[in-house]
Amino acid sequence: xxxxxxxxxxxxxxxxxxxxxxxxxxxxxxxxxxxxxxxxxxxxxxxxxxxxxxxxxxxxxxxxxxxxxxxxxxxxxxxxxxxxxxxxxxxxxxxxxxxxxxxxxxxxxxxxxxxxxxxxxxxxxxxxxxxxxxxxxxxxxxxxxxxxxxxxxxxxxxxxxxxxxxxxxxxxxxxxxxxxxxxxxxxxxxxxxxxxxxxxxxxxxxxxxxxxxxxxxxxxxxxxxxxxxxxxxxxxxxxxxxxxxxxxxxxxxxxxxxxxxxxxxxxxxxxxxxxxxxxxxxxxxxxxxxxxxxxxxxxxxxxxxxxxxxxxxxxxxxxxxxxxxxxxxxxxxxxxxxxxxxxxxxxxxxxxxxxxxxxxxxxxxxxxxxxxxxxxxxxxxxxxxxxxxxxxxxxxxxxxxxxxxxxxxxxxxxxxxxxxxxxxxxxxxxxxxxxxxxxxxxxxxx
Amino acid sequence: xxxxxxxxxxxxxxxxxxxxxxxxxxxxxxxxxxxxxxxxxxxxxxxxxxxxxxxxxxxxxxxxxxxxxxxxxxxxxxxxxxxxxxxxxxxxxxxxxxxxxxxxxxxxxxxxxxxxxxxxxxxxxxxxxxxxxxxxxxxxxxxxxxxxxxxxxxxxxxxxxxxxxxxxxxxxxxxxxxxxxxxxxxxxxxxxxxxxxxxxxxxxxxxxxxxxxxxxxxxxxxxxxxxxxxxxxxxxxxxxxxxxxxxxxxxxxx
Numbered sequence: 001x002x003x004x005x006x007x008x009x010x011x012x013x014x015x016x017x018x019x020x021x022x023x024x025x026x027x028x029x030x031x032x033x034x035x036x037x038x039x040x041x042x043x044x045x046x047x048x049x050x051x052x053x054x055x056x057x058x059x060x061x062x063x064x065x066x067x068x069x070x071x072x073x074x075x076x077x078x079x080x081x082x083x084x085x086x087x088x089x090x091x092x093x094x095x096x097x098x099x100x101x102x103x104x105x106x107x108x109x110x111x112x113x114x115x116x117x118x119x120x121x122x123x124x125x126x127x128x129x130x131x132x133x134x135x136x137x138x139x140x141x142x143x144x145x146x147x148x149x150x151x152x153x154x155x156x157x158x159x160x161x162x163x164x165x166x167x168x169x170x171x172x173x174x175x176x177x178x179x180x181x182x183x184x185x186x187x188x189x190x191x192x193x194x195x196x197x198x199x200x201x202x203x204x205x206x207x208x209x210x211x212x213x214x215x216x217x218x219x220x221x222x223x224x225x226x227x228x229x230x231x232x233x234x235x236x237x238x239x240x241x242x243x244x245x246x247x248x249x250x251x252x253x254x255x256x257x258x259x260x261x262x263x264x265x266x267x268x269x270x271x272x273x274x275x276x277x278x279x280x281x282x283x284x285x286x287x288x289x290x291x292x293x294x295x296x297x298x299x300x301x302x303x304x305x306x307x308x309x310x311x312x313x314x315x316x317x318x319x320x321x322x323x324x325x326x327x328x329x330x331x332x333x334x335x336x337x338x339x340x341x342x343x344x345x346x347x348x349x350x351x352x353x354x355x356x357x358x359x360x361x362x363x364x365x366x367x368x369x370x371x372x373x374x375x376x377x378x379x380x381x382x383x384x385x386x387x388x389x390x391x392x393x394x395x396x397x398x399x400x401x402x403x404x405x406x407x408x409x410x411x412x413x414x415x416x417x418x419x420x421x422x423x424x425x426x427x428x429x430x431x432x433x434x435x436x437x438x439x440x441x442x443x444x445x446x
Numbered sequence: 447x448x449x450x451x452x453x454x455x456x457x458x459x460x461x462x463x464x465x466x467x468x469x470x471x472x473x474x475x476x477x478x479x480x481x482x483x484x485x486x487x488x489x490x491x492x493x494x495x496x497x498x499x500x501x502x503x504x505x506x507x508x509x510x511x512x513x514x515x516x517x518x519x520x521x522x523x524x525x526x527x528x529x530x531x532x533x534x535x536x537x538x539x540x541x542x543x544x545x546x547x548x549x550x551x552x553x554x555x556x557x558x559x560x561x562x563x564x565x566x567x568x569x570x571x572x573x574x575x576x577x578x579x580x581x582x583x584x585x586x587x588x589x590x591x592x593x594x595x596x597x598x599x600x601x602x603x604x605x606x607x608x609x610x611x612x613x614x615x616x617x618x619x620x621x622x623x624x625x626x627x628x629x630x631x632x633x634x635x636x637x638x639x640x641x642x643x644x645x646x647x648x649x650x651x652x653x654x655x656x657x658x659x660x661x662x663x664x665x666x667x668x669x670x671x672x673x674x675x676x677x678x679x680x681x682x683x684x685x686x687x688x689x690x691x692x693x694x695x696x697x698x699x700x
Contacts, residue, residue, distance in 0.1 A: 390501065395538040398498050399552035399608065400526035400559070409551065413542030413591075420542070 011065040012047045012148075018069055019043055019155040026158060028127060031135050038144055039154030046148040055147075058333045058365050059275055059304045064247045067217055071156055072101030072187035079182050079213065081108055087178055087211045089426035090433075094173040095120060100180050102190030102222075103159045112173065117166030118204075120175055123193060126162040133164050133197050141225040142253035146277075149249045153191050153223045160192035160222075165202035167229065174205035174235075174424050181211070181242060183218035194224040198232040200257075205235040207427055210250075212243035212270070222250040228260040230284065235263040237422055241434055242270040244299060251277040256316075258284025265422055266293040267431060268303050269438050279308040282316040291320040294418040296435060298327035298358075298442045308337045309351075311344040314374075318348075323418050324355040325411060326362035327442030333365045338379060340372040347377040355385040356414055358442050404443070411439050448475050451513060451616055451647050452497075458507035458672075459496045466492045468672035469508065474616065477644040481658055481683060482651045484669035485691050490651045491535055493669070494620040498532035499525050513615065526552070527559035529615035533605040533622050540592040545604070546574060548592045549611055556612060577610040581637045598625040606637045613641075617648040623657035635660030655687035670695055 023036040048065050049056040079100050088096075095112035097120070098105045104122035112120055119126070126134055144154045161177045181190050198204060210220060220242065228234050242248055248271040256262055268274050280289050295303040309318035324332045334353045355364040368381035388410050396406035415435050422428050450473045457470040466489045474480050484490050495503045497510065499522035510517040513528060520528070540548065554564040565573075578585060583603060593601050602622050609617055619638070623631055638648065638661050650661055658666075658680065666682040667674045668691070676682065676694055686694075 389538075392538050392540055394498075394500050394522065395534065395540070396548075396552075397522040398500075398526055398532050398534075399548075399612070400523050400555035401551060402521075402523045402555070405551070405555070409543060409548075410540065413540060416542040 012043070014069045015152060016040070016044060018071060019152060022071070023155050029135070032127065032157065035139055035144075036155050036157055039151045039157070042145045042151035043148055043155055046145065046151055048148045055306060055335070058331070059273070059302065061249070061273070061275075063273065064219060064249070067188070067219055067247065069189060069219075070187050071189040071191060072103060075100035075103035075105040076182070076187070077107075078184070079105065079108065079180060083213055084108065084178065084180065087180075087209065089176065089430045091429075092176065092426045094176060096176040096178055097122065097161055098178045098180060099159070099161070099190070099192055100182055101187045102179070102192040112175070115169070115172050117169035118171050119162065119164040120171070121162050122159055123162045123195060124159040131162070131164070134162065134195065137197055137225065137227055138193075138195055139225075141227060141255050142223050142251055146251065149221050150223060150251060153193060153221050156191045157193045160194040162195050163204065163206060164197045165199050165204055165232075167199035168201045169199070170202065171204035174207060177206065177208050179208070179210045179220070179222070180213060181218045181220060181246065182213040183216045188217065189219045189221070191221045194222070196224070196226040196234070196236075198226075198228050198234050200229040201231040202229065203233040205424055206237070207424065208236070208238045210240045210242050210248060210270070212246055215243045215245060217245040217247070217272075218242075219247045220250065224250070224252045226252065226254040228254065228256050228262055230257045231259045232257070233261040235423060237265040237424070237427060238267070238276070239427075239431065240268045240270055240274055240276070244270065244272055244301065246271040248274040250275070251279070254280045256280060256282045256284070256287045256289060259286040260284070262287070262289040263421070263423075264289070264291045266305065267419070268295040268305075269297065269434060271301065271303075273302045275304045275306070277306045279310070280318065281310040281312060282318070283312055285313050285315040287316040289316075289318050290421070291318070291322075292418055292421045293322040294324070294415055295332060296325040296415060296438045296442065297330040297332065299330060300328065301330045302333075303330070304333035306335045306337075308339065309349055310339045310341075311347045311349060312341045314343060314345045314347065316344070316347060318350070320351040321418060321421070322353045323414055324353075324364060325358065325415060325439065325442060326355065326364060327358040329359075329361045331363050334383070335367045335369065336381070337369045338371070338381070340374050340377050340379065342373040344374045345376045347374060347379065349377070349379045351381040353383040354414075356411065357385065357387060358411070407443055408439070411443060412436065415439065448477075450474065450511070451476050452517070453511045454508070455510070456508035457496070457505065457510060459492065459503055459505045461492065461503055465506070466672050467496065470672070470674060472667065472674065474647050474649060476647055478647045478665065479642070479661060479663045480647075480649050481663035481666045482649060482669055483653070483655075483666060483683065483686060485695075486653065488669045489672045490669055491620055494532055494618050494651055497618060498522060498530065523555070524559075526612075527556045531609050531612055531614035531617045533602075533609055533617065533619045535620040535624065537593050537601040537605050539594045539596075541594045543592050545590055545592050546571070546588045549574070549608060552608070553611060574611060577607060580610060580640055581607050582633055583607055599627065599630040602626055602634060603630065606634050610637065610641055615646050617646070619648060619650045621651055621653060623652055623654060631657065632660060655683045658683045668694055
């Protein structure tokens with residue numbers, strides 16, 4: 001035991017030293033400085049998770065700890081608008097906030113036209129203006145001690161997206177948050193902290209999009225906290241297409257008030273190692289939420305989704321659909337927890353996880369985890385891992401499609417089932433382009 | 447008499463080493479409708495799958511000459527491109543694939559094979575709408591995913607719709623009548639009749655005589671234990687309806 005501890009401390013030493021320095025010197029109100037110090041304290045205790053922890057059993061983060069830790073302190077000025085062209089959604093006319101290495105770049109961003117009751121800005125600006133909402137929400141949804149990564153992100157809170165809607169306001173258009181990692185000599189780590197607060201009966205659609213410039217390794221450690229007020233509707237799409245050397249660890253933590261609607265998408269095609277935590281907590285009755293996810297990976301990629309649907313109160317519905325397409329020697333992990341607390345009667349929770357293995361060397365660990373303490377509920381789950389259906393292949397061929405075309409069609413269809421749930425068309429179009437390319441690679445390299 | 451469209455000679459085939467077809471002989475010429483009847487388990491569906499080229503249905507003997515070619519040597523997609531069509535007994539659901547998109551992909555594969563240019567979405571839609579009218583299909587069906595969430599009747603009608611669009615030389619209808627109510631049966635059968643021409647042919651596999659009230663066959667064959675044990679004209683179907691299969695089966699058992 002002693003040995004393990006010593007080892008973990010030495011692996012964290014650089015991260016810890018940097019966190020201590022940052023927390024001691026970074027500006028901000030007292031509550032924020034305390035919060036960062038709290039992050040340092042928890043990171044000191046937790047360190048990086050090891051595969052001995054149940055939640056990290058299939059996700060070995062040791063390679064992250066070995067990557068030099070160079071957190072960015074600003075957006076820098078090296079990235080040009082032209083470099084971002086491949087990440088634009090076709091025909092997009094809405095606003096786009098660009099963050100370079102986790103820090104807001106006003107020069108690359110186009111903010112929406114001002115709208116009463118709607119705040120769409122970056123966290124640093126909102127903090128400087130003294131917005132009271134931040135203190136009452138930041139780190140109130142996502143636990144500082146959820147993991148060493150959460151603690152580390154908290155120690156480094158500086159910037160990210162901040163979106164707030166006053167009650168009864170409907171955002172004029174969807175918001176594209178583009179997180180660009182541009183790894184270089186001075187910075188290779190981005191730790192954005194995003195906060196979305198939707199007041200009662202408000203509505204907004206937000207796309208969180210993670211990309212890389214160049215092919216060198218970098219580390220993204222992101223947290224997004226979302227508070228959805230009574231009767232509010234929010235659609236949140238997260239799309240991770242970072243380079244194949246990248247490490248991506250991120251949490252989306254959502255608190256859902258009475259009668260709110262929440263639609264979550266997580267599409268993950270990039271990174272050498274991607275870990276997504278998506279946690280939905282229903283705190284009021286009548287909530288309806290959907291968790292929709294797709295991962296398409298190959299080579300030696302690892303993609304891990306840990307989701308939680310926490311039914312704390314009665315009469316809520318959660319529907320979860322996750323599809324995985326795995327080629328090469330890639331590995332996928334899906335761990336879907338459904339908690340139904342003691343009083344959460346009339347819960348309607350459904351979860352399906354389907355995985356398509358394109359090669360013999362790809363593997364998946366799909367684990368539904370249901371903890372049901374109420375007795376009058378409807379909960380279903382199903383997980384499948386396998387190849388394309390032979391019958392469907394024959395059906396396509398009997399109509400004149402050759403075997404490769406039939407495989408392509410069926411694989412794409414499997415992905416489309418998920419992508420089609422995204423309601424913002426330009427986002428769907430961009431995803432389809434990226435996915436088509438990705439799936440072609442996976443099928444061809446078979 | 448015209449050249450046979452398909453000539454099946456002493457065809458034997460099995461699944462997983464189990465012999466199911468034990469020497470089938472059948473000749474179908476252009477313009478003809480052949481009905482294949484027989485009790486469950488006699489090998490009717492196996493014959494359909496073997497002709498369409500399903501993996502796992504292995505030919506162990508005999509030959510099939512289709513339109514002058516060795517059918518068994520062709521992969522399933524080439525059989526389709528040469529104008530052979532199997533209407534499935536249990537059409538497969540393909541979630542995520544739009545019905546029109548699927549059909550156009552199939553249609554264009556067949557056109558490419560015949561050295562024709564691919565057809566664009568607009569022109570294709572014109573053909574599709576014309577065929578839908580013929581089969582009294584609701585247009586909403588075009589926008590849905592292939593067979594997904596379709597009722598049994600809708601699936602069968604979708605098969606005939608695909609057949610109408612792909613315009614095969616030889617259509618094999620595998621129990622297209624099973625699971626259909628009388629109205630759906632009438633629509634499906636009328637569709638098949640409207641598509642009948644002097645230069646195409648169909649093999650109608652059925653368990654019941656009922657379908658043959660609507661699609662009048664030129665020949666009726668009874669399949670039992672992997673062999674055609676009796677052939678006749680359309681009156682044979684009526685005789686079977688009246689007497690069942692026992693008198694025939696009993697005859698061969700002895």
